[in-house]
Amino acid sequence: SSDLIRxxxxxxxxxxxVTGLGLIGLMAAQLLRANGCQVIGLDFESAKVALAKQWGIQAFDVSGGSNPAGIVENLTGGVGADGVLITASTKGNEVIAQAAHMSRKRGRIVLVGVIGLDIQRSDFYEKELTFQVSCSYGPGRYDGNYENKGQDYPLPYVRWTEKRNFEAVLKAIANGSLDVKPLISEVVDVNDYENIYKHLGQSKSIASILRYSAAADVNGHTVPVKPRNFKGQKGVLGIIGAGNFTKAVIGPELKKLGANVKYIASARGLSATTSARKFGIAFSTTDTKVIFEDPEVDAVLITTRHDLHARQVVEALDAGKHVFVEKPLALTLEELEQVGLAYQRNNKTLTVGFNRRFSPFLTDARNQLGETGAPINVIASMNAGFIPSDSWVHDVETGGGRIIGEACHLIDLISFLAGSLVESVVMNALGPNPAENTDNASILLRYKNGSQGVIQYFSNGSKAYSKERIEVYSQNRTMVxxxxxxxKYYGFKKSGLSHSQDKGHREQFRLFMERLKNGGPATIPFEEIMNTSRAAICAVQSLKEGKWVDIHH
Structure with a gap:
């Protein structure tokens, strides 16, 4: 509420x-009164209107069809309001139209609620009104450097940031200038939390407080969602990371395969609990140590942000768990070195989510090529699509950029088809001075057996065109x-394959779980995992140095 007032x-x-006297509206009205303003409050609920009047606010119940603009005009002697704060929620456009009608010439309107915004030009043109939407909390909101990395804005230049706004409101509550006690409509025992959330849309309460008992374990990090007995079972999994990829791909595939998933972890817990309910997972947790230290957990699946992968892989291996980690395995050669040492000192398997090699299209292509040992040419193109520059995947420290984070898929599939390891790599990128986190690049791969790979990873193409295309040339034969x-195969006895899209995710997890239960080597040889990971990192190094880079093993 403090930021929208500012x-x-x-x-x-x-x-x-103030249009809409809910929690935010009533707090804003009090702060405006403390600022020396004359405040008019409008709402459709008489109880909220009565509450506002206790603080000297001229509040009106407009549920009976009264004209809000007329009320304001009468109270201001026909001048109109200097400013309008909209803290209401409605799908219609009436609120924004009324705000314009009740404003004086050159008045200000600030929106923090969710309303229809079919604005009539004449309403704003004739009065020269200004309109702004508040991005909640204040400067720093949705800035990853501020919220996640703690990079504050200097106070002399940005006086009121997200954090400093919170501090100001808390001080106002502490000294009594902002009275919030009357806003508390109900206090509900934490065990009955669903009574609040089930009826959130229909409730007329202003603020609901959850009450924890004195004996409650407020430091507890793990909650049962669908608990069951895992004793004596093989292939029990723990998932770390409950982001979009887990929800869209990993969770659904594991559920279809009947996987025994005991835990899912996320940093704040909410996304993990939601996923646990959706996919039938026994426990949700915010503490990864619970997963690492549970002897019933055989393997850990890591799907967190890229900068956490290597460290969590090392932790899981050292805890005696088999590991599946989404790509990339690491962001730097130093991290790869640490992963390699952890793998060597633990007799456990490590798998990276290079799922393309498990696609029926790739396995059939390799079978058709045969084990002749002859070098091949492969061109792999990815029409990757645009991702905004402020996305975490572009952050070199957090996401590593899309070449390390996604183009590694193409390196692995070429290595799989070639049946060889990358020996050296060079990368060129679009533009006169491309950054290391570029997502418009061409990569050349030289293989030990003489094969060649060309990767075209572009983000500036049309969505109408296929996302991925692979061409293979070998011994007067071609595959697309x-x-x-x-x-489609040319020069082969077989003409090719055709069915619904299959990038190999399900087969990848089926084989992973099969090996967990029955034993056997990892589904991808460790040497190939490390080679692909090094090649992706060295491709970016090549761009920075402007030369071929050898892949050391």
């Missing part, structure tokens, strides 16, 4: 209308695989 920039004596939906 955006409105009210001055002593001005008349401000189009987006893992169909393949």
């Amino acid at each position: 955006l409105l920039n009210p001055t002593f004596g001005e008349t401000i209308v 695989i189009d987006n893992f939906k169909k393949s």
Whole structure:
């Protein structure tokens, strides 16, 4: 509420209308009164209107069809409001139209609620109104460097940041200038939390408080969601990471395969609990040590942000767990070195989510090529699509960039088809001075057996075109695989394959769980995993140095 008031920039004596007297609206109204403003409050609920009047706010119940603009006009002697704060929620456009009608010429309107925004030009043109949407909390909100890395804005230049706004409100509550006790509509025992959330849309409560008993374990990090007995079972899994890829791919595939998943962990817990309910996982946790230290857990699946992969892989291996980690395995050669040492000192398997090699299109292509040992040429193109520059995947420290984070898929599939390891790599990128986190690049791969790989990873193409295309040239024969939906062979006895898109995710997890239960080597040789990971990192190094880089083993 403090940030939207700062955006409105009210001055002593001005008349401000607050439309919507919920929690935010009532707190904003109090702060405006403390700022010396004349405050008019509007709402459809008489109880909230009565509450506002206790603080000297001229509040009105407009549920009976009264004209809000007319009320404001009468109270301001026909001048209109200096500013309007909209803290209401409605799908219609009436609220924004009314805000314009009740404003004086050159008035200000700030929106923090969710309303229809079909704005009539004449309403704003004639009065020269300004309109702004508040991005909640204040400067720093949605800035990854501020919120996740703790990079504050210097106070002399940005006086009120997200954190400093919170501090100001808490001080106002502490000294009594902001009275929140009357806003508490109900206090509910934490065990009955569903009574609040089930009826959230229909409830007329302003603020609901969850009460923990004195004996409650407030430091508990693990909650049962669908608990069951795992004693004596093989192939029990723990998942670390409950982001979009887990929800869209890993969770559904594991559920279809009947996997025994005991835990799912996330940093804050909510996404993990939601996924646990959706996919039938026994426990949700915010403490990864619970997974590492549970003797019933055989393997850990790591799907966190890229900068956490290597460290969590080392932790899991040292805890005696088999590991499956989504790509990339690591962001630097130093991290790869640590992973390699952890693998050597523990007799456990390590698998990276290079799923393309498990696609029926890739396995059939390799079978058709045969084990002749002859070098091949492969061109792998990815029409990757645009991702905004402020996304975490572009952050060199957090995501590593899309070449390390995604183009590694193409390196692995070429290595799989070639049946060899990358010996050296060079990368060129679009533009006169490409950054190391570029996502428009061409990569050349030289293999030990003489094969050649060309990767075209572009983000500036059309969505209408296929996302992935693979061409293979060998001994007067050619293969073309189009987006893992169909393949066409030239010079082979077989003409190719055609069926629904299959990038190999399910087969990848089926084989992983089969090896967990029955024993056997990892589904991808460790040497190949490390080679692909090194090649991706060295491709970026090549761009920075402007030369071929050898892959050391």
